[in-house]
Amino acid sequence: MLFNQAFINLIKDIKEDGQLSQPRDMKVKELTVHTLKFDPTQTIANFSSRSFNWKYFAGELVWYMNKDRDIEYINNFSGFWKGITNQGTNQINSNYGSLLFGDQLQWALDSLKSDKNTRQAIAFLNQPKFQFEGNKDFVCTMYLNFFIRDNKLNMKVQMRSNDIFYGLTFDAPFFSVVHQHMRLWLLETYPTLELGTYYHCADNIHFYERHFDLADDIQTESVQDLKNYQMNITTPLFYLNRGNMVVTESGNKFMKEVNDSVMSESKQVIYNQILKKYLNIVLID
16 A cells, blocks of 8 residues: 555544544544554655655754754754753754664664574664653654564564654654665675565554644545655665664765755755655655
8 A cells, every 4th residue: 555545544544533632731633552554665655735844854864864862953954853852951862863773773683683583673762761750852662673574574663652744754764764774784694585564553643733634634635646655775874883873875975965955955856856866765656
């Protein structure tokens, strides 16, 4: 199923089977304990009512690759993070690169290399240290679980909470980047390894009242009239070496082009072209 169709179906499920809730005095429509299955090459949600934000996705990926918890850089792409910094600092907790691109992904990679049938290839993101009163950025993703079955590398992403507009639309393509990189790293050990299924599991998946009208608009769109994208990464942007992330030549070029585009205040189409080049993104029927 195309990702745009899966996203429309998710909106329908939340509206029809979900319930209203009001955490932190903000009204949401939510489903609890919900699992989605994606083709990890098709995780870009693009609609007439809400086009995919290529600029933000490119900037967020560079920010994650820099493993920088300071929001100065990401502020060039969105003001969202300004509202959830840790008290008295310019830092947040949810830079996923700082949480993943090191010992956590290294553990998962080494586990898979040493045992093709392992059930221990888990990379944790949320951590006990984030449990403190007044935390405005309580990491939404709990862990990634990688497993190989039938010679296919599958990945489960476990979320405690997931906003489908501010979260899922960027989480899904980012975790697909991680999924595809893990497969590329494993090809040395398992040369015929294929890409499997991306399971996205959320204890609570929702959208806020501010997006109620947008959800209605997207649900009425025809998938046949939308641009559907596929991402097949062939050249890694980074790899792991004893728990350290090493950016490749391709990764450095990608980061430079994104940074140069920020300086020149480029439009969405430029970031679209950069991502197409380095992540091998193409339009599909």
